[in-house]
Amino acid sequence: MTANIPKNIRVRFAPSPTGPLHIGSCRTALFNWLFAKNQGGEFILRIENTDVERSKKEYEDGIVEGMKWLGLDWDEFYRQSERLDIYEKYLKQLLDEEKAYYCFCSKEELEADRQAMLSQGIAPKYGGRCKKFSKQESEEKINKGESAVIRFKMPLKEIEFHDMIRGKVKFNSELIGDIVIAKNLKEPLYNFGVVVDDYEMKISHIIRGEDHLANTPKQIAIQEALGFENVKYAHLPLILTPDRRKMSKRYLDVALEDYRQNGYLAEAIVNFTVFLGWHPVDDREILSLEDLIKEFDIKRVQKAGAVFNVDKLDWLNSQYIKKMDASELALKIKNFIPSQWQSDEELLIKAIGAEKERMRTLAEFKDLAGFFFELPNYEKNLLIWRDAAPEKIIENLKMIAMELEKIDEMMFNKKDLEQIIMPLTEKYGVGDLLWPLRTALSGKQASPGPFEILEVLGKKESLKRIEIAINKLQNK
Ligand code: GLU
Numbered sequence: 001m002t003a004n005i006p007k008n009i010r011v012r013f014a015p016s017p018t019g020p021l022h023i024g025s026c027r028t029a030l031f032n033w034l035f036a037k038n039q040g041g042e043f044i045l046r047i048e049n050t051d052v053e054r055s056k057k058e059y060e061d062g063i064v065e066g067m068k069w070l071g072l073d074w075d076e077f078y079r080q081s082e083r084l085d086i087y088e089k090y091l092k093q094l095l096d097e098e099k100a101y102y103c104f105c106s107k108e109e110l111e112a113d114r115q116a117m118l119s120q121g122i123a124p125k126y127g128g129r130c131k132k133f134s135k136q137e138s139e140e141k142i143n144k145g146e147s148a149v150i151r152f153k154m155p156l157k158e159i160e161f162h163d164m165i166r167g168k169v170k171f172n173s174e175l176i177g178d179i180v181i182a183k184n185l186k187e188p189l190y191n192f193g194v195v196v197d198d199y200e201m202k203i204s205h206i207i208r209g210e211d212h213l214a215n216t217p218k219q220i221a222i223q224e225a226l227g228f229e230n231v232k233y234a235h236l237p238l239i240l241t242p243d244r245r246k247m248s249k250r251y252l253d254v255a256l257e258d259y260r261q262n263g264y265l266a267e268a269i270v271n272f273t274v275f276l277g278w279h280p281v282d283d284r285e286i287l288s289l290e291d292l293i294k295e296f297d298i299k300r301v302q303k304a305g306a307v308f309n310v311d312k313l314d315w316l317n318s319q320y321i322k323k324m325d326a327s328e329l330a331l332k333i334k335n336f337i338p339s340q341w342q343s344d345e346e347l348l349i350k351a352i353g354a355e356k357e358r359m360r361t362l363a364e365f366k367d368l369a370g371f372f373f374e375l376p377n378y379e380k381n382l383l384i385w386r387d388a389a390p391e392k393i394i395e396n397l398k399m400i401a402m403e404l405e406k407i408d409e410m411m412f413n414k415k416d417l418e419q420i421i422m423p424l425t426e427k428y429g430v431g432d433l434l435w436p437l438r439t440a441l442s443g444k445q446a447s448p449g450p451f452e453i454l455e456v457l458g459k460k461e462s463l464k465r466i467e468i469a470i471n472k473l474q475n476k
Pocket residue numbers: 014015016048194207208212
């Protein structure tokens with residue numbers, strides 16, 4: 001083992017582009033990014049696309065796009081498919097030093113071995129049949145066109161490492177066996193590519209999901225065989241559903257893109273994901289990226305599974321929406337509303353202002369605020385407050401229309417309207433007056449208050465809607 005020379009802090013996020021960017025992967029990216037920023041280190045994005053059949057460019061684009069959207073920028077970018085010569089060099093080194101060998105076993109032979117081991121109650125692993133061929137023999141077989149993979153000669157020993165989150169972790173490599181590290185010199189597999197890249201890219205800390213824990217001893221053994229120095233590890237806890245199952249597509253939306261399309265803000269997603277296994281020292285729940293950079297400490301990451309709670313995400317999202325300016329929200333909300341609503345920018349901003357407190361996601365705006373842009377369609381019974389007589393409601397609406405008529409356009413704002421109209425409720429009753437007014441304007445069981453709506457709609461439109469309501473009640 002080579003001595004550990006202190007290195008600059010360099011971490012990487014190494015997704016395989018075999019599917020949409022998963023929330024769990026976003027967390028891995030975020031923890032690496034925060035660790036780098038907090039420590040003044042570098043953050044590398046490495047696309048692990050050596051699996052040609054499953055890797056797709058569109059998924060790579062989605063990852064890049066998602067990272068940018070979250071605000072997680074990188075210092076260096078690599079694609080494994082552009083580094084095949086580098087892997088080949090190290091594969092040859094292992095073959096030359098007889099630390100790896102060609103394996104010619106057929107699928108059927110391997111399957112028969114596996115079954116035999118299982119029937120004896122042994123955990124299946126490769127039995128080492130092809131280890132007997134000398135380098136020369138193997139090369140002759142290859143030259144004759146026999147197909148082969150490259151296996152790593154796993155040293156038989158205990159492999160121990162220190163995990164920054166889990167403490168001391170030990171594996172017995174005898175259970176692992178000689179793993180396949182490449183399909184051929186030009187097609188390295190995951191465990192090998194990672195080791196070579198982490199070394200070549202001078203990675204100091206590997207921060208990744210706990211699902212990779214079992215790969216770590218394999219990677220350490222390969223590092224040692226190649227004479228690479230050790231790297232530090234941190235394995236992040238599993239993400240669980242509220243009923244404590246492993247999170248998967250079956251239980252919840254897991255793709256970042258789904259959340260984005262449903263109107264979650266990047267700030268809220270970042271804030272939410274960081275809590276999947278990490279907490280600040282105090283009980284604050286809203287932390288910006290800047291706060292997180294200052295405070296992130298990998299030692300505070302928990303070992304136990306982290307529960308993914310969508311209600312918490314909704315709550316956080318609504319907090320970020322409330323904090324945001326209506327004009328800033330207007331830019332973000334554009335993708336969630338019909339294009340004709342966008343033609344009156346002023347109305348849009350006012351409507352957002354009125355609904356901001358009630359929205360949990362940007363997508364909800366469309367249902368909540370439609371009545372600001374289009375005449376509402378509703379049953380006349382909605383206008384009736386409790387068991388009030390329809391005649392009384394008609395009277396009240398007529399009275400309020402007359403009052404509003406008198407009010408100068410300049411005074412058509414929530415505060416002034418409230419001051420003028422509230423005293424009338426003493427005589428006419430709060431519910432009997434404000435309920436029909438609000439429902440006439442919104443056509444909705446629940447909405448912002450009547451004064452807010454009056455301000456957004458303005459005098460002319462408000463009077464028009466009150467008239468429509470009166471006509472409905474009079475069956476006109
Ligand atoms: N490419 C691997 C994955 O997507 C991650 C590799 C690693 O972090 O070591 O799961």
